[in-house]
């Protein structure tokens with residue numbers, strides 16, 4: 001009964017949540033968005049910036065980050081926050097420590113963390129080396145833990161908390177052609193559950209989003225000609241019958257970071273036009289392995 005009474009009391013909370021979605025939603029809060037120079041990361045950084053946050057975007061390519069910052073500066077309105085960039089390879093603990101230090105020095109303690117950096121190459125498991133499998137797990141799973149730990153230790157464990165959103169994939173039914181990334185993202189889905197429990201006492205919420213197929217030039221450029229074939233196989237299986245946009249992911253990320261999601265933690269939210277509910281092919285896996293057309297993408301597709 002006491003628990004019910006406490007919940008009832010919250011209905012009258014002040015301020016009411018209707019005021020949450022103003023242009024000042026994240027005013028003055030420091031946000032770190034990894035991979036914020038392109039695609040989903042850029043759309044997210046843009047939204048947070050226009051909602052008043054001080055946003056640091058970080059990835060490996062300085063030119064791309066600088067261009068993204070210039071674009072946002074050109075869009076600045078009275079409600080916008082601040083924007084900055086720095087280079088980082090999230091696979092390096094030293095680089096991640098330096099990133100956190102620089103972000104805090106510039107914008108104050110990080111309260112909003114979007115762990116968007118990631119990726120993989122397309123290969124069936126039989127053509128994948130252990131080294132390749134490991135490099136994708138390192139990038140997507142181990143580096144997610146690395147960045148989360150660094151930000152928690154330096155900022156979010158100080159009693160004032162924060163919110164973290166990690167980037168997963170639609171992996172519920174496995175992911176032919178991306179065994180490494182699917183295993184890593186399934187790890188992320190579970191990691192956010194554990195961190196959400198362990199860090200709840202510090203006022204930190206930890207969630208993930210699991211996008212379906214989201215179109216951006218930067219994302220699709222990694223797949224070259226194979227992207228067309230992959231899409232022809234995949235599109236009919238998406239209930240919404242279309243691809244998603246980076247903005248459609250950014251909106252959910254902003255919601256999860258916001259006070260509107262103050263009771264949401266340890267969750268992974270699917271953003272795929274219903275695709276997580278249906279079985280779909282990524283590669284034509286009914287063919288024998290030897291005839292896999294995308295067993296290994298050409299070296300030019302590699303970063």
Ligand SMILES: CCCCC/C=C/C(=O)SCCNC(=O)CCNC(=O)[C@H](O)C(C)(C)COP(=O)(O)OP(=O)(O)OC[C@H]1O[C@@H](n2cnc3c(N)ncnc32)[C@H](O)[C@@H]1OP(=O)(O)O
Pocket residue numbers: 118119120121122123129131132133135136139212213214218219220222223227230231296297298299301302303
């Ligand atoms: C159209 C369908 C969309 C599906 C939905 C998903 C979309 C997205 O995720 S969009 C984001 C796309 N962006 C990226 O993927 C960019 C990030 N990718 C990378 O940084 C790299 O490609 C990497 C993480 C996969 C590998 O980087 P790194 O650790 O630097 O690895 P190395 O180049 O040193 O290679 C190590 C090892 O990995 C294997 N390998 C790498 N590339 C390929 C490849 N194209 N095909 C097969 N195997 C590959 C290989 O074993 C490498 O070892 P060595 O052969 O000894 O070099």
Ligand SMILES: NC(=O)C1=CN([C@@H]2O[C@H](COP(=O)(O)OP(=O)(O)OC[C@H]3O[C@@H](n4cnc5c(N)ncnc54)[C@H](OP(=O)(O)O)[C@@H]3O)[C@@H](O)[C@H]2O)C=CC1
Pocket residue numbers: 034035036037038039040041058059060061062064088089090091116117118119120139167168169170210211212213214215216218219303
């Ligand atoms: N597009 C889609 O359909 C889907 C994408 N995702 C995931 O969403 C995230 C964003 O992807 P999307 O925007 O589509 O594609 P992008 O290729 O545009 O984004 C990937 C970002 O990660 C950065 N990055 C990659 N490796 C590193 C690294 N070692 N250190 C720091 N930053 C790195 C890249 O920047 P740089 O190269 O400069 O380092 C880039 O900004 C990724 O994790 C992706 O796997 C998940 C589901 C579906």
